[in-house]
Amino acid sequence: MSGILGVFEQRVRGVRLVELVGLVLCLGMMFALGWIKMKEDADVKRLEALKREIVAETEQVKALRAAVAHLEQPKRIEALASVYLGMKPVDSRHEANLDSLVEISRGQGAGVRGVERPASPVPPMPQAPSAVPVPTAAPDTLVIEHTQEGTR
Numbered sequence: 215m216s217g218i219l220g221v222f223e224q225r226v227r228g229v230r231l232v233e234l235v236g237l238v239l240c241l242g243m244m245f246a247l248g249w250i251k252m253k254e255d256a257d258v259k260r261l262e263a264l265k266r267e268i269v270a271e272t273e274q275v276k277a278l279r280a281a282v283a284h285l286e287q288p289k290r291i292e293a294l295a296s297v298y299l300g301m302k303p304v305d306s307r308h309e310a311n312l313d314s315l316v317e318i319s320r321g322q323g324a325g326v327r328g329v330e331r332p333a334s335p336v337p338p339m340p341q342a343p344s345a346v347p348v349p350t351a352a353p354d355t356l357v358i359e360h361t362q363e364g365t366r
Contacts, residue, residue, distance in 0.1 A: 224231045295301040
């Protein structure tokens, strides 16, 4: 027991060893506490920036939803379709009855009351021009030929 109590009485350059150890521990705790506070402040600032970003993104989402709601209005789409595409509402004569669905799927008959089927709904594809052979040239010369397909 006197060995343990002797540690409290040892002196280094006139200062007891226990006081010196206590001082080093206090300085270490102060440094650690300052370091932790500094990291916490940085995290708080980062969290506040993220909250501001979330608010800005939420406002942007609201604005985009309002724009989509405006753009998806049926009357607006109908007006644009009639002006730019020449579309109009379907006439009642163009409605197919249940009995004519088989004929329509096979491509036979008119299938629709009072409406004649056009000969071909899709125009035929134009013929591609034949390939023009490129004359061979010496390896150090460059030949540029203009054809219907483009420049070679």
